[in-house]
Amino acid sequence: MTLVTTAGDDTTLTRVERKELTRQAILAAALRLSSDGSLGSLSLRQVAKEVGIVPTAFYRHFASIEELGLALVDEAFVSLRAMLRDVRNAGGDPTFNDMIDSSMRVLADHVRAQRSHFAFIARERFAGPPQVRATIRHQIELFERELATDIARLPGTDAWSTEDLYVLANLIVGASVSTVEELLYADRRAAEELVIARACTQLRMMLVGALGWRSAD
Amino acid sequence: MTLVTTAGDDTTLTRVERKELTRQAILAAALRLSSDGSLGSLSLRQVAKEVGIVPTAFYRHFASIEELGLALVDEAFVSLRAMLRDVRNAGGDPTFNDMIDSSMRVLADHVRAQRSHFAFIARERFAGPPQVRATIRHQIELFERELATDIARLPGTDAWSTEDLYVLANLIVGASVSTVEELLYADRRAAEELVIARACTQLRMMLVGALGWRSAD
DNA sequence: AACCTCGGTGAACGCTCGTACACTGAAACG
DNA sequence: CGTTTCAGTGTACGAGCGTTCACCGAGGTT
Missing domain, CATH: 1.10.10.60 (Homeodomain-like)
Structure with missing residues (x-):
């Protein structure tokens, strides 16, 4: 013990x-x-x-539980950043579908491997001490900005404004967070696969919609 | 006091x-x-x-704090159901855009009026006692199923399977939850309006994408 | 008028809590 | 080798915790 x-x-x-x-x-x-x-x-x-x-x-080691919490947030986001790196590396360029599938695979693997970190973030995002909450929000916003620049490199988004890129990134990050939270509650492996399949479909919807919506605008 | x-x-x-x-x-x-x-x-x-x-x-009045929590969840979801009723009533049929705008308006109004209820749900959804968490999850799932039947009545979704309807409903509910959580942190009125505008755009993306994606399938 | 119900009282219990303080003893250092 | 540093020790404290129990007195019932 x-x-x-x-x-x-x-x-x-x-x-x-x-x-x-x-x-x-x-x-x-x-x-x-x-x-x-x-x-x-x-x-x-x-x-x-x-x-x-x-x-x-x-x-x-720590002046208070709150300070410990901040250290845990740091630790958790280090592993989240590792995931983002894996997502970028695994991202096959050939088609959207490949990219989406491989990204979701990486996401699910990381949730399985770092379950307690993800659960910690999910919990403390709204229930934690104020500074912990603020740090988590800030880190998630950083993710969104990073994703926005990634999206800007995708074909078909050349004419997009910064705001449009951010809106789509915000949507994707939000959906990813929802997916992670559902994965945390998926008890059996089959349930997990269902969540992943649904998330892939949803990501496809969002990308098709964003591209279609923009060009129709 | x-x-x-x-x-x-x-x-x-x-x-x-x-x-x-x-x-x-x-x-x-x-x-x-x-x-x-x-x-x-x-x-x-x-x-x-x-x-x-x-x-x-x-x-x-209550056997424990946990039981009190369950009563609070009930109370909160009664007001959420009132919101859903308002959304349905306000939903103009003419165009998607009207429907989306008015729904988001109703959502924002309810968040402003029932701020503490929404914040409570956001907090306890992952940090609360197990039974509280389970009840919240169950209620949100009910919302998704209701929304799925609403979507089924929309033009263009006639041939959709139950699963497809649910996947879209799940996506929309997830995005709405994200929007509510952002609204809770929007301090100034201008920030709130920005969140609403973005959410409308995102909803439009999702609907366009879902309809386009299905008919392309 | 006599009785019962029951929401609220107040003292007492055995815990756990965060924190202060003086301490020890091995590692690091000159 | 003698001195300093410092992670971990042990005791003690006042405060807050959930829960128990016997009790009260106004409200409702007969």
């Missing part, structure tokens, strides 16, 4: 390495414990007990 | 009426207090103090 001394060869570790190890253990414990109920209903003492340290030792 | 005796003419009230009054005061207080941090970080004693009753009197 206690994690702080998981790596058995204590002797080979320098002091800063040990501290970092404890820090990681605290982050992992907080992620585990907050999976039911938000950060607000997570106590410093619970975390300390889960990690296997005395409550006051917590302060050697 | 205390609300239980807000209506001055105590004498004219029957006992069940008084009880209902206190119940409403508890619900209102819980909504107010939980606006920062979720239900989980809301204590029975805080609620009692806000209402102006002694902690133990809380049990005369």
Whole structure:
């Protein structure tokens, strides 16, 4: 149950390495414990007990639970950015359909691998402490702006205004967030596949609609 | 600050009426207090103090905070259903554009008028106690099914399968939820109008895309 | 008038909470 | 080698928590 001394060869570790190890253990414990109920209903003492340290030792790493929450948001968005990189790499150029399918595949894989991070973001986006909420909103907005520049490179969007690009990016990110949230609740593998298939259809609708709508305008 | 005796003419009230009054005061207080941090970080004693009753009197109305939460979900969805009714009534048949614009107008008005209810749902959808989460998910799914039957009555969807209707409804409900969440964070009136305008554009994209995509299929 | 119902009271309980403070002992350093 | 640094310890505190119980007194019933 206690994690702080998981790596058995204590002797080979320098002091800063040990501290970092404890820090990681605290982050992992907080992620585990907050999976039911938000950060607000997570106590410093619970975390300390889960990690296997005395409550006051917590302060050697974070000044408060809120500060821990901000560190978790950082950690989660690092893995989200890794996903975005994978999406870009996997994005086959040949057809829209290939691009959409492979992107959704990557998304689903990441949700499965980093389930607790995604769930944490979903929870704290609206229920977390104000600064945590603000940071999450800001990061999502960054995603939207990045996606907008990606879309600008797609064929058929040459004449689009910045605002139009952003509107479409906002729609796609919003739909992706919905998909992630549905994936989090998909218990069986079959249910997951259904969610993915639907999301692909929806993405296709959006892209067809956006391109058709613009050229008809 | 205390609300239980807000209506001055105590004498004219029957006992069940008084009880209902206190119940409403508890619900209102819980909504107010939980606006920062979720239900989980809301204590029975805080609620009692806000209402102006002694902690133990809380049990005369609810067995636990969770049960109170379920009552709040019910209350919130009653007002959401009222909105859906307004959307249907306001839905001008002449063109898609009118229908979309008026629906978004109604949505924005309701978010403004029932802000705390929408914020509560947004918060507890992922951070609330399990049963609260499940109830919210179920209600949203009901919305999707209702919307699917509405869409089926639209011109151009005659040949659609049940699944296709549901996929589009799921997309629209998801986008609406995103819009509501953005409206909740729109501080100035101008920002609100921008969100509405974008949402209208996005809805237009989705409908054009869905109809175009289907007929191309 | 006598009785019963029941929403609200107030004291008391055993917890958990965040935080203050003085401490230890091994790692890092001059 | 002696000194300093500092992650983790252990105790203690006051505050807030959910829940228990016996009690009250106005409202409703007969």
